[in-house]
Amino acid sequence: MPVHSRGDKKETNHHDEMEVDYAENEGSSSEDEDTESSSVSEDGDSSEMDDEDCERRRMECLDEMSNLEKQFTDLKDQLYKERLSQVDAKLQEVIAGKAPEYLEPLATLQENMQIRTKVAGIYRELCLESVKNKYECEIQASRQHCESEKLLLYDTVQSELEEKIRRLEEDRHSIDITSELWNDELQSRKKRKDPFSPDKKKPVVVSDILFQFLGWWLLLYVHFCTGHTFITY
Template sequence: RSRSQNEGNEDCERRRMECLDEMSNLEKQFNDLRDQLYRERLSQVNSKLSEVEAGRASEYLEPLAVLLENMQVRTKVAGIYRELCLDSVKNKYDCEIQAASQHWESEKLLLLDTVQSELEEKIRRLEEDRHSIDITSGNNQASRACTTYSSWICVDWTAIRKVCVSVCIRSHMADYP
């Protein structure tokens, strides 16, 4: 039995060595395949990188097309929004101009009414004064006072007419830019 055991041991050792050789061979093939796969993969990555850098890779072109389309839409929307904002500012400006013009017109009319009321009051007082002078103009001094007062009334009337003409001219000139 020892011989057969020896032969069995030798046979096991031989098989073990064959297995180790086979395993070493398989490891070498695996490493070669792994290195080859790595080089192929690196070559593919470099090729894709070259395509991307050159602007020819579909992985690059499709998202780029989507981005460009989005950019165009956003640019168009921004342009429309800008125009709307400009229109809004122009409308606000026109409203402010119109409001200022209406305010100016109302102030002008108010001032004209005030001046007219003051002038009418002056005219009324002058008429009253003239009437009272006419009544008391019996003596010579009253006659002289009447003449002086009449000349003053004429000067005042002239001033009143000048103011009225000036206001009317300004009013009409304001209507024509």
Template sequence: MPVHRDRDKKENMVEEMDVEDHEQDASTSEEEDSDTSSVSEEDEMDEEDCERRRMECLDEMTNLEKQFTDLKDQLYRERVSQVNCKLSEVEAGRAVDYLDPLAGLLESMQVLTSASEWTSEESER
């Protein structure tokens, strides 16, 4: 009989394991159902959150673009002002950037003119 008892014990254990497995399967499917519903809620919240963040990013990008345009315009106005100032100095004959190269050109012109006159006088003799 001990052999039958062992066999009965094994059969009972197998039946208990089957019952436990079935209970676990049932609880797992319930958890999956609740997970699915929470995933749907999370998806909706994620979509709302993503849309909110998207709008915030678009607002920030618009703000940055406006700041960039303002700075670009300011830089352009400053540069035009600098060019106009330099042009006024050149027209008045006060611009060092203009006067130094002009002096060099005048000197070269004097040298060439003098050389040309000297060659002309030489050829006339």
């Protein structure tokens, strides 16, 4: 028996496969030619059927589109009515004070109101205390200013009165000297005229009365300005 190698077997199988493929290709090409010839013959008959079918389908599509539009409009109206009823129901809950969307913000607003009211009360107390302290400071400053002005006025009046008293004392001293000289001269003249007449009392000098009056007026003025009481003997 002859011995064949594996390479020879592979070449033989490959050649057989190529022959089978060629035969199949020839069969398929012949079938395609047959179908093309049959389709060319049927084109004239099917064109009229295609136009009618397209028109029929177009009408069906238009009917379906109008039906869908009507359904969409109905659904839209129904949705609008449902939403309107929901809004009305929610509005009634809000008016009655039962809606959670109303109660939660209301609670927050009330809490903020309480906090702000408390802060405003504290601020009011602080403002009142500040105004009170300012008022007391103004009163104290006014009193201190009044006391300082009173002391200044007292010192001014005292210096003026002391100056007047000094001038009055100088005038009094000069008047006393003049009156003494005048009295001595009168006495000497009287003694010359009437040596046996008794001695008369020395008359009161006008300057003494004026000086005493000014002293009492000074004491009254000082008492009126300062409120001090002077005891004189």
